[in-house]
Amino acid sequence: MWCIPPEQDAAFVAAMEQVLAVYHRPYDPLYPVVNMDEQPIQLISDSRPSLPMQPGSCEKIDFEYVREGMCNAFMFVEPLGGWREVHVSTTKKAVDWAGYVQWLVDHPRYANAKRITLVCDNLNTHCAGSLYAAFAADEAFRILNRIELVFTPKHGSWLNMAEPELSVMTRQCFAGRVGSQQEVADRITAWQQDRNERQIGINWQFSTDDARVKLKRLYPKIELR
Template identity: 50%
Template structure:
């Protein structure tokens, strides 16, 4: 696994707490009643060709004019179930709290209707919160949806702990690394990628554990020995 340089440079108990919480989730075995789902979002800029491309000929590749016209940005909401080899992507024009709330409701009611709870791992973006459910739906509906979620947030500067980033990286490389002009085309390409990857049931083999973190990221853990030493010195000074 590639570590991200956004990791805090010094001891950070808040980071450690959330990191170990997510890593504990990843040790749980697959359970269809409590599916582990990782959610994240990205974006794709639409680029419209100003001139029609020239089709490829024998011995000559397809030629695309370098000039283009921006078609605006589109947002990509992705939820993946790493242990089951599933992923679902929605293309939207925005990334508001309402967009996130509708995306989550679709996962609950359409893709996991029989689950007792969805164990949801995601970053702490300001729209990724239960309050977005309440600002979008009636209170009774928001509470119904919230009761179906067991939420685990990755720490600040720890989005690399979210396995959804692995899926977004694959999506970017395999599907989005070319010029796409319209939302319909983007939706079609993303759906094709999603279906193919789901048919192949590609899973994620996560190997970074809490034991690894306590060794490789030891500097992030507060030093209890220093605290004991400091407390001891204060006690001696007070007695003197």
């Protein structure tokens, strides 16, 4: 369970209700809602080849492994549109995030969109300043005019619908070892293509009414005199 200092209760509630209000919007291709999150992936290769499965004997994998470093997955998912795309990068710097946001606003899928609502956590790189650090002022301003940034509250990243999608990706793509960034990208490409073709969405159940019941301790107490 997360721990929220009492003085932050009101800020948490305000940010949470803003996010939940966004999730309550009906699907509108002119004003799509896209969630993004990022996740590190550890690269591990086998120290020696495994012994293949044979009749009466399962595959045998040596418990020793070789660390091959890390890579990062940037997840963008449109829950009501049944669409997601993941980018695998070596780093997760501010300029990386800015580059993928630029990719998002210029994606043919959103060519006719008037504004994209982008829901993400409040990591320090997820901000307008990252766009200005990566691009000239006019380009950063153009990108900002195409998006509405909505942040999950501090200690409330679980409100980001990209998190369960990352969890599904991890369980379905990385049950075993993966030794290179290219292999990570290949697995994710096949995974997202399958889910996009099947139009898999996200059935979000948590509502504002639920929050006011289950998280009532966070709501400020108003005393009437």
